[in-house]
Amino acid sequence: xxxxxxxxxxxxxxxxxxxxxxxxxxxxxxxxDNGMDVVVIEDHRAPAVVHMVWYRAGSADEEPGVxxxxxxxxxLLFKGTETRAPGEFSEIVKAQGGTDNAFTxxxxxxxxxxxxxxxxxxxxxxxxDRMKNLQLDREDILTERDVIIEERxxxxxNDPGALFREQSTAAxxxxxxxxxxxxxxxxxxxxxxxxxxxAYYEKFYSxxxxxxxxxxxxxxxxxxxxxxxxxxxxxxxxxxxxxxxPQEPPQMAERRITFTDPRVAxxxxxxxxxxxxRDPGDQRKAxxxxxxxEILGGSQTSVLPQALQFEExxxxxxxxxxxxxxxxxxxxxxxxxPSEGITLEQAEADMDRVIAxxxxxxxxxxxxxxxxxxxxxAQTYALDNANSLARLYGSALTSGxxxxxxxxxxxxxxxITGEEIVAAAREVFDRDRAVTGFLRNDAxxxx
Amino acid sequence: MSFIxxxxxxxxxxxxxxxxxxxxxxxxxxxxxxxxxxxLVEEHSIPIVALELRFRGGASLDAPGKRxxxxxxxxxxxxxxxxxxxxAFAEEAEALAASFRFDVGDDAVSVSxxxxxxxxxxxxxxxRKALTQPRFDQDxxxxxxxxxxxxxxxxxxDPDAIASMQFNERAFGDHPYGSRxxxxxxxxxALEREDLVEAHEGALARDRVHVGAAGAITPEELAGAxxxxxxxxxxxxxxxxxxxxxxxxxxxxxxxxxxxQSVAVFGHDGLARDDPDFLAAYVLNEILGGGGFEARLMExxxxxxxxxxxxxxxxxxxxxxxxxxxxxxSANDRMAEAIEVIRDEWAKMAETGVTEEELExxxxxxxxxxxxxxxxxxxxxxxxxxxxxxxLPASYVSERNDMIEAITLEDIQRVAARILKPEALRFVxxxxxxxxxxxxx
Numbered sequence: 054x055x056x057x058x059x060x061x062x063x064x065x066x067x068x069x070x071x072x073x074x075x076x077x078x079x080x081x082x083x084x085x086d087n088g089m090d091v092v093v094i095e096d097h098r099a100p101a102v103v104h105m106v107w108y109r110a111g112s113a114d115e116e117p118g119v120x121x122x123x124x125x126x127x128x129l130l131f132k133g134t135e136t137r138a139p140g141e142f143s144e145i146v147k148a149q150g151g152t153d154n155a156f157t158x159x160x161x162x163x164x165x166x167x168x169x170x171x172x173x174x175x176x177x178x179x180x181x182d183r184m185k186n187l188q189l190d191r192e193d194i195l196t197e198r199d200v201i202i203e204e205r206x207x208x209x210x211n212d213p214g215a216l217f218r219e220q221s222t223a224a225x226x227x228x229x230x231x232x233x234x235x236x237x238x239x240x241x242x243x244x245x246x247x248x249x250x251x252a253y254y255e256k257f258y259s260x261x262x263x264x265x266x267x268x269x270x271x272x273x274x275x276x277x278x279x280x281x282x283x284x285x286x287x288x289x290x291x292x293x294x295x296x297x298x299p300q301e302p303p304q305m306a307e308r309r310i311t312f313t314d315p316r317v318a319x320x321x322x323x324x325x326x327x328x329x330x331r332d333p334g335d336q337r338k339a340x341x342x343x344x345x346x347e348i349l350g351g352s353q354t355s356v357l358p359q360a361l362q363f364e365e366x367x368x369x370x371x372x373x374x375x376x377x378x379x380x381x382x383x384x385x386x387x388x389x390x391p392s393e394g395i396t397l398e399q400a401e402a403d404m405d406r407v408i409a410x411x412x413x414x415x416x417x418x419x420x421x422x423x424x425x426x427x428x429x430x431a432q433t434y435a436l437d438n439a440n441s442l443a444r445l446y447g448s449a450l451t452s453g454x455x456x457x458x459x460x461x462x463x464x465x466x467x468x469i470t471g472e473e474i475v476a477a478a479r480e481v482f483d484r485d486r487a488v489t490g491f492l493r494n495d496a497x498x499x500x
Numbered sequence: 501m502s503f504i505x506x507x508x509x510x511x512x513x514x515x516x517x518x519x520x521x522x523x524x525x526x527x528x529x530x531x532x533x534x535x536x537x538x539x540l541v542e543e544h545s546i547p548i549v550a551l552e553l554r555f556r557g558g559a560s561l562d563a564p565g566k567r568x569x570x571x572x573x574x575x576x577x578x579x580x581x582x583x584x585x586x587x588a589f590a591e592e593a594e595a596l597a598a599s600f601r602f603d604v605g606d607d608a609v610s611v612s613x614x615x616x617x618x619x620x621x622x623x624x625x626x627x628r629k630a631l632t633q634p635r636f637d638q639d640x641x642x643x644x645x646x647x648x649x650x651x652x653x654x655x656x657x658d659p660d661a662i663a664s665m666q667f668n669e670r671a672f673g674d675h676p677y678g679s680r681x682x683x684x685x686x687x688x689x690a691l692e693r694e695d696l697v698e699a700h701e702g703a704l705a706r707d708r709v710h711v712g713a714a715g716a717i718t719p720e721e722l723a724g725a726x727x728x729x730x731x732x733x734x735x736x737x738x739x740x741x742x743x744x745x746x747x748x749x750x751x752x753x754x755x756x757x758x759x760x761q762s763v764a765v766f767g768h769d770g771l772a773r774d775d776p777d778f779l780a781a782y783v784l785n786e787i788l789g790g791g792g793f794e795a796r797l798m799e800x801x802x803x804x805x806x807x808x809x810x811x812x813x814x815x816x817x818x819x820x821x822x823x824x825x826x827x828x829x830s831a832n833d834r835m836a837e838a839i840e841v842i843r844d845e846w847a848k849m850a851e852t853g854v855t856e857e858e859l860e861x862x863x864x865x866x867x868x869x870x871x872x873x874x875x876x877x878x879x880x881x882x883x884x885x886x887x888x889x890x891x892l893p894a895s896y897v898s899e900r901n902d903m904i905e906a907i908t909l910e911d912i913q914r915v916a917a918r919i920l921k922p923e924a925l926r927f928v929x930x931x932x933x934x935x936x937x938x939x940x941x
Contacts, residue, residue: 074545074546098543098545099871099872099874099875100871101871101872101875131793140793140794140803143792143793143794144794144861147792147794147861147864147865148861148864148865148868149864149868150864150865150866150867150868150869150870150871150872151868151869151872152791152792152869152872167872168868168872169868169871169872195806196803196804196805196806197806198806199805199806199807200802200806200808200809201809202831203761203806203807203808203809203829203830203831204809206760206761206809206829206831207761207809207810207829210759210760210761211659211759211760211761211763211829212658213657315758316657316758316759317657318650318653318654318655318656318657319650319653319654352590352594353586353587353590354587354590354591354594359587362643363586363587363643366639366642366643369646369647369650370647370650390650392646393646423591423594423595424594426594426595426597427594427597429597430597430616431597433546433547433548433616434548434614436546437546437548437550437876437877437878438875438876440875
């Protein structure tokens with residue numbers, strides 16, 4: 054519900070197809086004269102369509118001091134335009150039997166509707182309208198500010214694990230805005246006002262900063278015609294700023310945090326390392342890290358669970374996380390939730406020992422082959438879900454990648470060798486570029 | 501018997517209030533040689549298959565004193581089978597790029613399989629071993645038991661989970677519905693291998709199974725595959741539990757817990773799925789507290805007052821009892837107001853029902869949204885098996901929207917008065933809410 058998408062752990066399984074039909078066969082792209090990108094994904098099995106507009110603007114594009122404004126604005130986009138009353142947008146979608154919602158992340162904000170395919174033009178008309186004609190009441194929007202504060206309560210304040218992860222991410226990024234939570238810091242959220250929201254809106258909401266993704270029972274030419282009709286007349290924003298954020302200084306020292314809360318039922322240790330993301334034309338290292346996360350913690354047969362859960366029985370849960378879809382440098386994460394009787398200090402040592410052994414022994418070629426086959430199969434499974442394909446292209450194109458990068462990715466993943474994976478691991482696993490966090494409760498005894 | 505599974509579009513060109521799509525997917529009803537019934541939507545354009553099995557009974561079949569046995573058993577189905585230990589089994593599934601999910605709820609064990617056409621036989625054979633030859637190795641039992649214990653401990657610190665558990669405990673007492681399916685830490689610790697073998701025999705039986713499938717498989721292939729898949733399961737399972745009536749009193753129960761935002765589960769008894777009024781009640785609930793922002797609860801509690809991020813109500817027709825429930829969360833100093841608004845809306849709806857306009861708008865939405873649900877093989881297989889569990893005929897897919905259209909304002913007003921019971925509306929609140937005390941009103 055007008056919700057956030059957490060970046061953590063969302064890795065895209067994508068690779069060379071097993072079937073004759075491929076994802077690329079289904080994808081067509083255009084650019085409108087005003088700079089708006091258009092991606093069409095055909096799926097003619099059912100007469101439905103998903104219509105999405107993604108802005109290349111997320112929480113990491115906010116000015117300092119107004120954290121949460123990107124997400125606040127996302128809520129406010131349902132509050133009416135010069136010609137539509139508050140709530141009318143969703144009412145119209147609903148009257149078509151459709152559903153609509155929106156999401157905000159560090160690098161993008163997106164809006165979508167799912168409707169019968171012949172209502173696409175109407176959806177475009179509505180979405181184009183609120184790209185430029187938002188009409189907000191200074192007082193009315195304070196109610197919505199209460200809503201996002203309750204949203205923060207629900208997602209973060211009530212959950213010690215979420216508070217811990219927020220602190221850990223803040224410690225990871227000293228200077229880059231990825232250290233600020235997408236939903237915002239509470240003390241800044243309570244002061245957000247109309248001017249903050251409109252400043253963000255006017256700066257970032259324009260066709261030359263947007264990606265239109267349409268997936269479903271549509272023909273690309275028809276989509277282009279409709280897009281020209283509804284989005285085409287909106288002028289580009291010539292003052293759209295270049296997308297550069299403050300970058301991290303070199304990290305010179307390890308960072309450690311301990312978060313203690315009596316509500317923690319299951320203590321764990323989490324480590325995050327700064328790691329490169331997928332860059333346009335340069336995705337090999339990210340592909341190696343994607344495979345590394347699978348090898349270390351992607352399934353029951355991975356390195357960490359095999360060693361610590363199955364053989365030594367010293368852990369309840371272990372995992373590894375990486376998503377290369379990010380505009381700027383991202384993180385590679387490890388987690389170890391120890392069994393009863395094992396301290397967090399021991400759990401950290403266990404994790405480090407297993408990683409060191411892995412770096413020594415290298416990649417099991419059979420495991421790598423199984424993972425690559427699953428990536429190839431995922432290409433086929435993906436054909437069954439036009440919605441997730443739409444999300445894949447939308448998030449890639451708003452995270453600095455091109456369609457060519459998305460299309461090249463499966464082959465790159467297949468071409469990565471065990472040696473490259475170990476090399477990428479050695480480069481990333483540097484404690485001087487890491488945050489190690491303990492989540493514990495009062496009762497736990499330290500060594 | 502064989503059809504191509506696709507919607508038949510019945511679109512009109514109208515714009516704002518066009519006629520809804522008709523969901524006319526073609527469902528083949530398959531009966532295997534050994535008598536297993538399955539529904540199939542064939543779809544050969546993508547070389548994958550989605551298969552959904554439901555075994556009626558689920559965690560409610562736990563023997564007295566063995567709470568958690570069915571859940572632990574289901575958690576072990578993928579932890580070693582036949583000649584494979586847990587690791588060998590997982591490696592085999594990965595090598596096939598097949599995925600199997602085993603899940604258990606109050607009333608059913610569910611099995612969800614997704615596999616590639618190119619290795620269909622191998623994938624189904626692996627699934628057969630999981631279902632019919634689970635090993636229940638002691639080290640696997642201990643490992644999975646520790647994971648479940650960690651879930652129990654975590655839920656004991658999670659206000660959402662506490663609210664549900666406390667409501668169920670009060671509504672159902674000693675009936676299996678009154679306790680969590682994982683059991684307690686004590687009951688879980690006491691389970692032995694023998695209990696799991698028994699739970700397996702009791703829960704996975706041939707006369708309890710419903711099957712939905714969608715994808716690149718013919719009815720003949722499916723029939724043959726199912727007979728092989730299920731041949732070694734027992735014919736009959738353990739006795740199903742008794743039905744139970746729910747009775748609640750209006751008021752608030754506060755469960756003190758140190759969180760900044762209170763979480764509430766509220767409700768009273770509901771309506772059985774086979775009740776003739778169920779569909780009307782479903783439409784009514786859409787207007788009161790269904791998914792959209794236009795629902796009355798959402799409008800009053802969130803949109804107008806900003807008291808919550810989300811408030812919902814929903815019908816919960818279990819096999820042996822029925823509830824009408826809702827959820828809301830709100831800061832400790834605002835929960836009292838949220839509850840007051842919900843109570844008022846509940847009473848108002850019971851008394852005056854809905855407007856003609858609300859009913860028309862709900863119908864337009866529900867009939868328009870229905871065909872959009874059939875979105876991919878996995879979804880379709882799920883819907884097919886769900887319909888069978890609900891006792892609906894395959895023709896329901898094409899008749900359902902007409903049934904919705906036929907509901908009148910009088911139907912809704914009658915059903916509102918029947919199922920909304922302000923005098924029984926109980927709130928269980930977890931948190932430190934201001935100005936709310938344990939109270940029956």
